[in-house]
Amino acid sequence: MRVLFTAVPIHGHLLPLMPLAEAVVAAGDEAAVAVPAALAHLAGDVPVLPAGPDIATLLAENDRRTGGADLADLSDIFPVASLFAGTRVDLTFDEALARARDFAADVVVADEYDTIGPMVAAALRLPLVRHAIGLPVSPPPLVPAMEALLAPRYTGRGLTPVDRVALVDPWPPALQAPDWSAPPDRLPIRPRTYAGPAPVDLPPARGPRVLVTLGTVLLDADLLDALVDAVAALGDVDVLAAVPPGVERPLADARPNVHFVGFVPMARLLAGGVSAVVAAGGAGTVLAALGEGIPMVLWPKGAEKPMNAERVAAAGAGVVVDDPARSAGAVRLVLDDPAYRAGAARIAAQIGAAPDAGEVWADLRDRLRW
Numbered sequence: 001m002r003v004l005f006t007a008v009p010i011h012g013h014l015l016p017l018m019p020l021a022e023a024v025v026a027a028g029d030e031a032a033v034a035v036p037a038a039l040a041h042l043a044g045d046v047p048v049l050p051a052g053p054d055i056a057t058l059l060a061e062n063d064r065r066t067g068g069a070d071l072a073d074l075s076d077i078f079p080v081a082s083l084f085a086g087t088r089v090d091l092t093f094d095e096a097l098a099r100a101r102d103f104a105a106d107v108v109v110a111d112e113y114d115t116i117g118p119m120v121a122a123a124l125r126l127p128l129v130r131h132a133i134g135l136p137v138s139p140p141p142l143v144p145a146m147e148a149l150l151a152p153r154y155t156g157r158g159l160t161p162v163d164r165v166a167l168v169d170p171w172p173p174a175l176q177a178p179d180w181s182a183p184p185d186r187l188p189i190r191p192r193t194y195a196g197p198a199p200v201d202l203p204p205a206r207g208p209r210v211l212v213t214l215g216t217v218l219l220d221a222d223l224l225d226a227l228v229d230a231v232a233a234l235g236d237v238d239v240l241a242a243v244p245p246g247v248e249r250p251l252a253d254a255r256p257n258v259h260f261v262g263f264v265p266m267a268r269l270l271a272g273g274v275s276a277v278v279a280a281g282g283a284g285t286v287l288a289a290l291g292e293g294i295p296m297v298l299w300p301k302g303a304e305k306p307m308n309a310e311r312v313a314a315a316g317a318g319v320v321v322d323d324p325a326r327s328a329g330a331v332r333l334v335l336d337d338p339a340y341r342a343g344a345a346r347i348a349a350q351i352g353a354a355p356d357a358g359e360v361w362a363d364l365r366d367r368l369r370w
Contacts, residue, residue, distance in 0.1 A: 134283025
């Protein structure tokens with residue numbers, strides 16, 4: 001079986017799909033990933049079929065189309081919907097379809113925010129598997145806004161959307177909404193935190209280590225500095241701060257308890273004895289930290305992050321703040337109150353009990369044979 005994987009071309013959307021892609025290959029089937037060439041290094045040994053421009057090019061074109069609207073301002077959802085369902089489709093679909101034809105794909109696995117894979121599946125009449133990143137596509141107004149942009153792009157090409165045959169979901173039940181019930185086609189999967197190809201040397205910690213990270217989407221050096229400054233002021237903690245790719249910021253810092261690093265895979269960062277994580281609340285960071293039983297302090301900014309943060313707090317695994325200055329007190333709280341580490345440990349147990357990617361592919365393959 002030949003499986004084509006597609007994802008929004010950013011780290012946090014491609015990396016969650018790679019365990020399943022690798023499981024496909026390990027089972028003796030063929031897998032390929034249709035993403036921009038700039039992300040090929042994240043795919044490891046899975047072949048990449050270069051398709052579409054990178055995220056910087058997409059953002060620049062989306063800015064031109066929307067007048068430079070702030071994507072973090074969710075009072076107007078159109079600019080975000082335009083990026084996913086307008087700009088990206090217009091600049092990527094034709095190339096991705098050609099790559100899929102050349103690959104002779106039998107099935108498409110697409111991240112839940114991805115619009116290219118479903119259109120390819122519709123054009124080639126292939127089964128479509130959706131792969132969740134975290135909570136269902138959110139905020140809720142994003143779905144109808146994307147559908148409104150996609151409808152003319154389907155009809156203009158004579159395409160009819162195909163229904164998914166399964167949903168692969170790494171989000172544990174403890175982080176789902178209170179009224180959540182598992183869809184009948186849901187296949188839970190154990191998420192795997194990206195470790196990269198080689199070990200990384202990190203400076204030794206001077207006290208309880210607190211990781212401060214904005215992930216790989218929120219490119220805001222001032223925000224990162226505000227969080228670092230607040231946490232470092234505690235004095236007795238060691239701050240490890242990850243500078244996102246694409247952010248220009250010096251790594252040197254005169255404070256003995258502050259260490260800035262460039263892009264380091266999250267698994268390597270967490271392996272350095274981290275006691276708490278301060279973050280913006282992206283799904284990848286949340287799953288990575290809580291998968292290790294590490295409590296969190298979240299200052300959510302944009303996209304689905306406020307919903308993620310609310311679920312972490314409701315599960316008793318972290319604290320949400322609305323100002324960087326409050327992050328210091330929140331860090332002290334999650335370090336000193338064992339209830340937060342216990343809450344994180346409960347979620348870690350659920351994550352660890354989920355089927356691994358090999359089991360999920362075996363189940364999917366049986367379903368696809370039908």
